[in-house]
Amino acid sequence: MAIVLYARKSVERENSISCETQIEYCKSVLKLDERNEKILTFIDNGFSGGNINRDGFQKMMKLVRQNKISKVIVYKLDRISRSLSDFVNILQEFKEHKVEFVSSQESFDTSSPYGELIVKILMVFAEFERTSTINRVTQAYAHRSEMGFYMGGRQPYGFELVPTVIHNIKTKKLNPIPSEVEQIRYIFEVYAQESVSLRRLLDILIAENKKPLNGSNWSTAKLSNLLRNPIYVKADSDVYDYYDRHGVQMITDVSMFTGEYGAQLYGRTKHNPDDPDWSDMKLVILTHTGVVDSDIWLKCQRKLEKNKQIGNSVSNRTSWLSGKLICEKCGHTMTTIKGKINKDGEMRRYFNCTGKSHKKICTGPKVSIYAEDLENMVYDCIAEKLLDLKGTKHKTETSNTAEINDLKLKIKAIEKSEKQLLDTMLAGGFNDDLLMLANQKATQLKRDRLALYERIEEIKSRDDEKDIVVNLAKSWKSADYNRKKAVAMIMIDKIVISEDGSTKIIWNI
Ligand SMILES: [Zn+2]
DSSP: OEEEEEEEEOTTOTTSOOHHHHHHHHHHTOOGGGGGSEEEEEEEETOOTTSSOOHHHHHHHHHHHTTOEEEEEESSGGGTOSSHHHHHHHHHHHHHTTOEEEETTTTEETTSHHHHHHHHHHHHHHHHHHHHHHHHHHOHHHHHHHTTOOOOSSOOTTEEEEEEEETTEEEEEEEEOHHHHHHHHHHHHHHHSTTOOHHHHHHHHHHTTOOOTTSOOOOHHHHHHHHHOTTSBOOOHHHHHHHHHTTOEEOSOGGGOOSSEEEEEEEOSOOOTTSOOGGGEEEEEEEEEOOBOHHHHHHHHHHHHHTTSSOOOHHHHSOTTTTOEEETTTOOBEEEEEEEEOTTSOEEEEEEEHHHHTSOOOOOOSSOEEHHHHHHHHHHHHHHHHHHTTOTTOOOHHHHHHHHHHHHHHHHHHHHHHHHHHHHHHHOOOOHHHHHHHHHHHHHHHHHHHHHHHHHHHHHHHHHOOOHHHHHHHHHHTOOHHHHHHHHHHHEEEEEEOTTSOEEEEEOO
16 A cells, blocks of 8 residues: 655646645655655646646556555645546545545545545535536537527517527527517516506506407416516526526526527426426527516516515525524424515515424524525625635735745845855855855755745745635535535534524534
8 A cells, every 4th residue: 555645737837836845745744654654656747637637647546446545645636636526536536445635735634524524515516517517418408508599388479480590400599570579578668667566567458459469368377477588588697697596507608698688498397387496497598689678677577576476486485594493492493484575575584483383382583583694694604614624724815925025035135145155255265164164054045045935936826726625615606506505414514593593503514
C-alpha cells in the first residue's frame, strides 16, 4: 500500500502555485506514522482540470483500481477536477477502493464525518447536474424542446401551426393570427386591471360581443387557461424567475429569456388545475414572438393565484423544510398550512404544530411561524455553513490584499539589504572569512525573498482559483426547491421551534 501525493498545474496560469510547492503542502498534512510509508508522487504540469485525461492522474487511478493505494493527498480539491460530476465520480471510486482522500487547504478528509457530509452535499448537486445532462443527451423530446420546437398539444388560440424547418428538421411553428392576437392582448390588459375578476372579464367580453373568432364562446375556465398560458408572454428573466420559483424544470437557459419569445409549459398530463404539481412540468422557449408584455402577463398570474384558479405551486403548498420542524412544547412535527391571502394577492404559508391541529394536546407556538421567513433564515444559515466548509483558511479579499502588501514591503526591505551587501562586497576590503559570511548572508536573503514571492503566489491563487467547495456555496444560491430540500435533508437534523417562536437549528454535523 502506498500514499499518493498528487499535484496539477494548468499552463494558462503562469502565476499559480507550482507543482513542487503543492507537493510540499501535501507532505505537511502527512501524519507522523505515515512518513515512513511508501510515498508516490504524481504530477501533471500543464494540464487543465476540465477533464481527467492527464497522464499522472490516470497512472494514479490505475493503482487505485488495483487496490495499491491507501490515501491520496492534494493541495486543493480542484487539483483533482474542476468538474463537479467528475470529482464526485472519482470520490466514489476512491471509496470503492477504500482510498482516503485529503486536501491540505480545505481541511477536507473523507475519513471524517465532516468530509463525508461534504461529499454527500456535493453529490446532491452533481446528481442534478448529471440527470440534466442525461435528459439533454438521450431524450429526443428534450432535444427538440431545446431547439425551440413546438411541443405539441392543442393549437393555442391566437396561433396557427405552420410547417417549418429548424436545424434541417421538419417541424411546426406557431404563427400569430393578427385578429386573434389583438383579442388576446385585450383580454390580458382588461384582466390585469385591479378590479376585474374572471367573471367580470367574461361579462365585459360578452357585453362587447367579443367572441372567440373561431366561433365558440368564452367561459371563465377557457379564459383562465388562456391567461395562464406562457405561449403569449414575451418571456424575460422575470418570467423565468416566476416558473423557477414555482419548481418548474427550466429546460431553456435563462439567457434565452430575452423578453421576445413565447414559452411553452409542458410535461405531466395528469393535472389538477386547483393544485398542480409544477415540479413535473417543464418550460421551454419557443421560436415565435410573444404577444403580451411580461409585466402585464405576470400581473395576471398573480391575480389568477389570488382567485385560486391556478391553484398552488409546490413552493406555495409545502416547504422544503417539511419534516424537519419540531414543536419544542410537545415534540410533534410542524407542517405547513395555507394562510389567508393578503392584499397583494399573496398567500402566506405558516407552520402549525400537528400536536395542536391533529391531536389537540398542544397549543403550539404563541406567534405565527411564517414558512417564508423561516425558509429565508435557514437558507442563509445553510449558505453560511457551506462557506464555512471551505475551512478556516478562508480569508476575505481585503485581508489578502493587506497580506500581499505586507509581504511586498518585506521583499523591498530584503532587496535593499541585498543591494547594500552587494555594494559593500564590490567595494572590496573583505578578507576570505568575511567574504564567506557575506556570501552566506546573500544566499539567505535570496532564499527569504523567494519564499516571500512563493507566499504571495499562494495567496493570489486563493483568490484566483475558485474551488469546488466555493462553487458549492454558489450552487446553493441558485438551488431550486428540490435541491434545497435534498441539501436540508443532509445538513439539518431538525429545527426546534419554541413556544415564543425562537428557532434552533440542530445540524447533522
Ligand atoms: Zn406542539
